[in-house]
Amino acid sequence: MTRPIAYHGSKFTIAYARDESGRFPGLEFFNQLTTSDKAKLYALFILAADHASTKNPEKFGNLGDGLFEFKSFHIRMPFAYAAAPERAVILISHGFIKKSQKAPAAEIERAGEFSRKTKRAAN
Numbered sequence: 001m002t003r004p005i006a007y008h009g010s011k012f013t014i015a016y017a018r019d020e021s022g023r024f025p026g027l028e029f030f031n032q033l034t035t036s037d038k039a040k041l042y043a044l045f046i047l048a049a050d051h052a053s054t055k056n057p058e059k060f061g062n063l064g065d066g067l068f069e070f071k072s073f074h075i076r077m078p079f080a081y082a083a084a085p086e087r088a089v090i091l092i093s094h095g096f097i098k099k100s101q102k103a104p105a106a107e108i109e110r111a112g113e114f115s116r117k118t119k120r121a122a123n
Contacts, residue, residue: 009049029095078111
């Protein structure tokens with residue numbers, strides 16, 4: 001099964017990553033959002049994929065250890081850049097609603113575990 005594509009841009013393709021059970025948590029989360037919230041995230045996908053523009057800290061967070069996040073108010077979607085040979089792919093691990101000032105450690109660890117498994121699979 002191929003990965004569902006969130007957006008195919010001129011510089012990057014944004015895709016939803018599959019978890020160990022074969023599900024796509026990022027896509028499931030995205031599909032549950034309101035139309036307005038989806039549109040806001042989609043605008044961020046366009047910035048990242050067409051313009052490689054992820055420097056705005058209000059819209060794109062750096063979680064450390066090669067992890068980043070799309071940020072739209074309280075909505076967060078962690079992502080990582082895929083390892084070779086898929087260098088032009090951004091993989092969204094999952095999504096969550098942030099309820100405190102900092103991203104919860106459990107959500108960062110969840111994205112980090114996904115990222116480590118993705119990199120091991122590529123090698």
